[in-house]
Amino acid sequence: MKHHLVRLYTSPPPAIQAGTMFGEDFSRTFEFVLFGFVLLSTLFTIFLLTLPTPYSPYQDNSGQAATENDKENDGEAKDGEKKTRFRAGRSVQVVVLGDIGRSPRMQYHAISLAKHGARVYLVGYRESEVHPDIVSNPRIKIVELTPAPSWCHSSSKLLFPILAPLKALWQARSLYRALSYRTAPVRWMLVQNPPSIPTLAIASTVCFFRNAELIIDWHNFGYSILALKLGARHPLVKVAALYENLFSRFATNHFTVTDAMARVLKKQYGVTALTLHDRPAELFRPINSQERADFLARLPKTAQYAPNLTPSSQEPWKLIVSSTSWTPDEDFSILLEALCAYSAQATSKPQLPKIIAIITGKGPLKEYYLAKVRELNQQKKLVNVIIQTAWLTPEDYALLLAAADLGVSLHTSSSGVDLPMKVVDMFGAGLPVVGWSRFEAWPELVKEDVNGKGFGSSDKLWQLLVNLFEDRDGLIQTLKEGAVKESRYRWNDEWDRVGGNLFKLIYV
Known part of the structure; x- marks a missing residue:
């Protein structure tokens, strides 16, 4: 009897035992939630602190304060006067996810922008010789991308679904760093398409964070080039077409190389594009x-x-x-x-x-x-x-x-x-x-x-x-x-008429 009494008083009642267990579970849950909250808060703080610096209309592309005259001229004349566009916020990223030397149109864009007073960051791979007017122009800075490792490149259709995403991730990281942290804030980002993956997604994201206007220069459709390799019915080609269609809508403006391409964009993508026909640069001329x-x-x-x-x-x-x-x-x-x-x-x-x-x-x-x-x-x-x-x-x-x-x-x-x-x-x-x-x-x-x-x-x-x-x-x-x-018929004439007005670098 004595032993039973001892056992009775040394063991807590079931209700007290359950309450203790509930208290311990609640404590662990609270600690876990608190840890998760602190972790998320820390990550969010780091995210905010590491966001790229956004573009400000009150600073030029070098980060220096704009003059009062620049601020006053950033807009259009009013009070019944003839509307006149003025040059302001003259800073542009020209982006090609490819060899700059083999992208003449994007080089011509950079030269034309610089000619009209813009500060240009030309972003891409530097694998071959670049146009001499770019190298000698102090307003143009080349921002080189790091090429993907050689093992990411393969002509095999079997390996393509594996290697292509890895290559795209490498390119995405390199491109994001270049556009976000290796250049000053810009007012416009002009992107060559194709390649569309991962270019359009990264460009759209950076423009959102940096308060920049995205302009896509359509040379072709990326999915149609991919179809040459994989076939038009391949699932990746269909995904690429949807991707291109989606991200085209995040751009503020569009250029195309032909009227026919502008019509396709309007009909299939629902976006309006300006046709900027290719024209030769001054380098190309007849000789005696x-x-x-x-x-x-x-x-x-x-x-x-x-x-x-x-x-x-x-x-x-x-x-x-x-x-x-x-x-x-x-x-x-x-x-x-x-x-x-x-x-x-x-x-x-x-x-x-x-x-x-x-x-x-x-x-x-x-x-x-x-x-x-x-x-x-x-x-x-x-x-x-x-x-x-x-x-x-x-x-x-x-x-x-x-x-x-x-x-x-x-x-x-x-x-x-x-x-x-x-x-x-x-x-x-x-x-x-x-x-x-x-x-x-x-x-x-x-x-x-x-x-x-x-x-x-x-x-x-x-x-x-x-x-x-x-x-x-x-x-x-x-x-x-x-x-x-x-x-x-020359590039400068075509660009001034279409591109210069869009970038507000030409008086009209």
């Missing part, structure tokens, strides 16, 4: 016969053939030029097949001149096609054609176009509404063009039988080469005159 002879004699790729490239030669040759990025949307096999057929024709028709073809550019399929060229030479299918490849400085590339007899464009357009910049440069140098014409926007650039000719197959191309170089009806001279006339 003496300049041509001097250049061909000093260029290593043409020096040994220079005597045959003059009209006074007893057996004059023809020089054709094609610039390519060696990618799937430019099928170089079309030109190879056409040159083989032309070589066979020149064997049976001695009056046809030999051709030296110089192919410029860099890209993933270059080695593949160079191997094909070597094979064709071994098979003696290019007896009357010499194919050279080159990577030239911007100045020498402009002179090469001006010295050539004919330009060839292999751009097939993944979307049907973009245009090859290379043709614009050819016209700037007064060079007539033959190009792949089976897409909607082609007539916006080339006028048939006036400054160029279109083709839709390798057969049509070699027939064009034969007809032009036989020159029975003087068509090559007519096209030359048309190209020289086209060379008068």
Whole structure:
């Protein structure tokens, strides 16, 4: 009995025991909630403290206070006066998630902006030579991105769904840091599209935090290029199309390279875009016969053939030029097949001149096609054609176009509404063009039988080469005159009319 009494009083009643357990559970829960609250509060504080500095209309792009005159002129005249836009808040990020040196249009944007007094941060990879006017301009600062590791690059369709997201994450981190912390606050961010992933998402986010206006410069549609690799029905292509559609709506304004692309954006995306046609920079211009002879004699790729490239030669040759990025949307096999057929024709028709073809550019399929060229030479299918490849400085590339007899464009357009910049440069140098014409926007650039000719197959191309170089009806001279006339339309004029007014850097 005594032992039972001891046991009874030493053990707490069930109600007290349950209350104690509830108190301990409540204490642990409270501690957990408190810890979570402190953690979230700390993370939120860190987030706020590390946010990029937003743009202020009362400071210029260097962070210095704007003058009273700048503040007064930031707007439009009122009280019945004619409205006049003034330059203010002149700071712009020009963004290309690619090699700056191989993005001529974005370089031209930067040069034009700087010319009109803007402070420009040109963001991208610096893998090849940049336009000399950018390097020498104190108003333009190049902000280099860190390239993704080599293992992220693969042409395998099987590895693409794995490596592509990893590459995109790397690019997103590098781009976010560059746009948020490696440049001063800007009023505008001008972004090249494509690539759209992750560019548009990062650009939209940074513009939100930094109080900047996002402007997208549409060169093409990113999903259409991805479809060349994976197929139009691939799930990733459909996701990319939805992504591009969604983030296009976060931009304040849009540029397109063609009227056709502007119509597609309006119809499918519901956004209004301004057409800013590509035009050649001042670097591209026609040259006289003496300049041509001097250049061909000093260029290593043409020096040994220079005597045959003059009209006074007893057996004059023809020089054709094609610039390519060696990618799937430019099928170089079309030109190879056409040159083989032309070589066979020149064997049976001695009056046809030999051709030296110089192919410029860099890209993933270059080695593949160079191997094909070597094979064709071994098979003696290019007896009357010499194919050279080159990577030239911007100045020498402009002179090469001006010295050539004919330009060839292999751009097939993944979307049907973009245009090859290379043709614009050819016209700037007064060079007539033959190009792949089976897409909607082609007539916006080339006028048939006036400054160029279109083709839709390798057969049509070699027939064009034969007809032009036989020159029975003087068509090559007519096209030359048309190209020289086209060379008068310049980038500065087009940009001032469209871009200058949008950025409020031109008085209107």
